[in-house]
Amino acid sequence: MVSSVLPIASALLIFGASEVLGFTNSATDNLAVYWGQNSYGATHTSDTANWQKNLSYYCQDDTIDAIPMAFLNVFFGTGGEPSLDLSNICNVNDDAVFSGTQLPDCSFLASDIQACQARGKIVTMSLGGATGANTFSSDSQASAFAQTIWDLLLGGSSNVRPFGSAVLDGIDLDIEGGSTSYYTTFVSSLRSLMNGGSKTYYITGAPQCPFPDAYMGSIINAEGFDALYVQFYNNYCGLSNYANTNDWNFATWDNWAKTTSPNPNVKIYIGAPAASTAAGSGYVDVGTLGNIAQAVRAQYSSFGGVMLWDASQAYANNRFDSGVKAYLTGGTAAPTSTSSHTTTAPTTAPTSTTPTSTHTSTTSTSTSSPGSCGSVSAWVANVAYTQGNQVLYNGDLWTATQWNYAETPGGSSGAWTDNGACASNAAQAPVKVASFSITTTVLSRTTTTPEPMKVVVPVVETQAAAKRSRSFKLD
Ligand SMILES: *[C@@H]1O[C@H](CO)[C@@H](O)[C@H](O)[C@H]1NC(C)=O
Numbered sequence: 001m002v003s004s005v006l007p008i009a010s011a012l013l014i015f016g017a018s019e020v021l022g023f024t025n026s027a028t029d030n031l032a033v034y035w036g037q038n039s040y041g042a043t044h045t046s047d048t049a050n051w052q053k054n055l056s057y058y059c060q061d062d063t064i065d066a067i068p069m070a071f072l073n074v075f076f077g078t079g080g081e082p083s084l085d086l087s088n089i090c091n092v093n094d095d096a097v098f099s100g101t102q103l104p105d106c107s108f109l110a111s112d113i114q115a116c117q118a119r120g121k122i123v124t125m126s127l128g129g130a131t132g133a134n135t136f137s138s139d140s141q142a143s144a145f146a147q148t149i150w151d152l153l154l155g156g157s158s159n160v161r162p163f164g165s166a167v168l169d170g171i172d173l174d175i176e177g178g179s180t181s182y183y184t185t186f187v188s189s190l191r192s193l194m195n196g197g198s199k200t201y202y203i204t205g206a207p208q209c210p211f212p213d214a215y216m217g218s219i220i221n222a223e224g225f226d227a228l229y230v231q232f233y234n235n236y237c238g239l240s241n242y243a244n245t246n247d248w249n250f251a252t253w254d255n256w257a258k259t260t261s262p263n264p265n266v267k268i269y270i271g272a273p274a275a276s277t278a279a280g281s282g283y284v285d286v287g288t289l290g291n292i293a294q295a296v297r298a299q300y301s302s303f304g305g306v307m308l309w310d311a312s313q314a315y316a317n318n319r320f321d322s323g324v325k326a327y328l329t330g331g332t333a334a335p336t337s338t339s340s341h342t343t344t345a346p347t348t349a350p351t352s353t354t355p356t357s358t359h360t361s362t363t364s365t366s367t368s369s370p371g372s373c374g375s376v377s378a379w380v381a382n383v384a385y386t387q388g389n390q391v392l393y394n395g396d397l398w399t400a401t402q403w404n405y406a407e408t409p410g411g412s413s414g415a416w417t418d419n420g421a422c423a424s425n426a427a428q429a430p431v432k433v434a435s436f437s438i439t440t441t442v443l444s445r446t447t448t449t450p451e452p453m454k455v456v457v458p459v460v461e462t463q464a465a466a467k468r469s470r471s472f473k474l475d
Contacts, residue, residue, distance in 0.1 A: 022120035023065050023169075025202065025226050025267060028297050029303030029328035030206075032066035032229055032269060033058070033314060033321055034126065038087035040312035043277040043389055051088055052312040055109055058419075061118035063322045068126040068172040068204065068229070070310070072153075075127070075145060078102040081160060082148065084125070090162075098160040107164030114166055122202060123166075125153050128174030136182035138176045144176060146189035155197040170194070170202030172229070173213045187223040202226045206243070206271065206455070208305070209237035211252045224263030229307035231271040233282025234387070239272055240282050242292055250296050250303075257302040267304025270296060274314035274321065280388035286320055290327025396421055 023030070038052035047210040058064055074083035079101040085091050090106035097104050099238040113123050127134075136142040151371070153168045171190065175183065187203060194201035205220055206229045207213035211222070220228065230253055232238045241247035253268045271418040272289055275277035284292070289306065297303040306324050308314050314321040391409065397419040409416040 023122045025304075026265065027065075028267075028303055028305065030065045030227075030267070030269070030323075031063060031321060031325045031328060032068065032227075032305065032307040033064045033274070033311045034070050034307070034309050035067050036070035036086040036089070036126075037310055038089075038312050039310045039386065040275070041088060042386065043313075044316070045391075047316075050312070050316040052310075054089060055112040056115040058311045058315070059112075059119050059121055061322070062119070063319075063325045064121060064124045064311070066124070066126045066202075066204075067311070068124045068206075069168075070126045071128045071174065072125050073128060073134075074102070084153070084162060098162075103160055103162055106162045110164035110166040113163055113168070117166075117169070121202065122169035124170040124172050124202060124204065125149075125168055126172040126174050126206070128172075128176070128206075134175075135179045136186065139182055142182035142185040143189035146186050146193060149190060150193040150379070154194070154201060155199075167199075169199075170204065170226075172206060172439065173203040173216065173219070174206040175219070176208070177215065180215050180219060183219045185220040187219060191223070204229060206231060209233075209235050209249060209253075209271075211237075211249055211256070219262055222262065224261065225266050225408040226263070227267040227269060227304055229269045229271045231309075231430070233273050233279045233309075235282070238282035239270070239284045239289065239292065242284075242288075250300060254300040254302045266301070266302065269304050269307040271307040271309065272324075274308040274310060275317035277389075278309050279386070280311040286318075286323035286327075289324055290348050293324070293327055390419075391416075392422065409441045440469045 013350065035052070035055060035058060041048070041051040044050065044198070055069075058067065069086065070085040072082055077083040079098075081098065081101040081103045083092060083102040084104065084106070086106065086109075090104050090109065092102050093106050095104040095106060117122050136145065147156070149171060150156040152161055153163065153171070155167060173187075191203065194203070203223075203225050204227045205216050205225050207216040207220065208231045211217075230250075232248075232250075233240075236247050238247075239248045248414075250268070250270070257266050257268055258264055270289075270293055273283040276283045293306050305328060308321060308324065311321070342456075386403050387400055390399050391400075393409040393416075398416040398417060400420055401417055402415055407413045407415040410418065
């Protein structure tokens with residue numbers, strides 16, 4: 001026995017950890033974590049020490065397997081080139097743009113990306129936020145855009161590569177508005193280019209959990225995706241309703257994978273907020289999420305792992321990412337939850353998922369201190385806010401109605417709801433920190449709740465926002 005162990009140990013030494021621990025799409029313990037939008041910074045504007053760091057900061061251990069960078073939010077911008085926004089790390093305000101374009105030069109991230117890849121992780125670009133600007137008008141335009149993405153980010157070549165010599169591992173689609181015409185052409189054209197490449201490339205998507213997804217549905221039915229990071233939050237079908245079998249619908253997605261998806265091996269991830277401030281609703285603590293992931297994996301073979309939004313929130317929330325990863329890889333010794341809603345879900349392979357009513361006890365509405373706005377931070381122009389975020393501005397409390405960037409509260413965009421003056425609003429309007437009340441989730445069944453993984457800034461607005469935020473530099 002001893003002699004059979006030694007060669008394995010030797011092999012590990014020879015080939016090194018990165019050879020052994022490379023990303024495997026077919027695995028069921030993958031952790032995908034979005035990076036780029038500094039979600040923590042948007043909700044904790046004064047705690048700059050915990051703002052999003054450069055990419056390689058999140059690749060120093062073996063916790064995260066896949067990093068979709070968010071977002072390439074403009075398809076056809078100035079000079080016919082795309083634009084992208086990585087919040088405090090790289091954007092059109094703070095970084096040089098390629099001549100005649102609004103495409104920032106983020107090539108200082110090339111070594112970061114390559115460092116993550118050297119550790120066996122994949123780094124992809126999330127194309128998103130479907131606004132009216134990100135639509136295709138013809139098949140030829142869609143296939144030309146596939147060539148653009150290939151040349152700028154993947155295996156092609158161009159003199160305007162935003163990440164320089166780094167070759168990303170694929171793309172992620174987060175389409176949540178506008179027309180989806182010709183998107184299937186885009187995906188199939190890109191897949192053809194990828195198939196001719198010299199390494200494996202991946203195409204993932206991030207639909208919201210209501211099935212079928214209003215925008216992604218027709219695309220994922222027509223083209224093979226490698227994985228879907230389904231957003232089980234901000235909706236009735238989210239994680240906080242796991243106990244309600246009428247709401248929680250992973251089974252529907254699993255069935256879709258096996259019966260409808262052109263790629264029957266597509267992996268389905270449970271997409272989750274990495275902190276209570278990362279989404280409007282759907283946050284559950286690490287123990288609850290870990291137990292749900294284990295139960296779902298035991299029941300559904302399409303399960304591929306967990307997706308978190310986003311890296312900044314996870315790191316600031318007691319390394320939520322490594323907590324989740326421990327459940328994905330371990331399957332034993334689940335950490336005891338310190339919250340009141342301990343789950344009764346078994347930590348190992350249950351044969352059925354028995355909903356536990358204790359999940360509903362997570363329903364809570366936090367209120368600010370009476371007569372004040374509590375710990376709500378002042379609005380800052382150069383951070384991205386997501387729906388439900390609250391800020392102070394001109395003495396009032398404001399709540400974001402949608403993802404927005406550099407949209408002044410009270411401005412014409414309607415991105416903010418005025419909750420009134422701070423001195424008086426607390427008594428009349430509780431400040432929802434974690435707004436997953438039963439009422440909210442039931443109501444959201446009939447509405448299309450905007451969600452945080454979304455860039456809704458049209459081209460023109462982005463440029464205007466860029467100008468405005470120059471006078472609001474935080475750092
Ligand atoms: C990221 O890296 C660049 C280049 O090394 C550096 O200038 C910048 O300060 C870093 N940003 C953060 C947030 O660490």
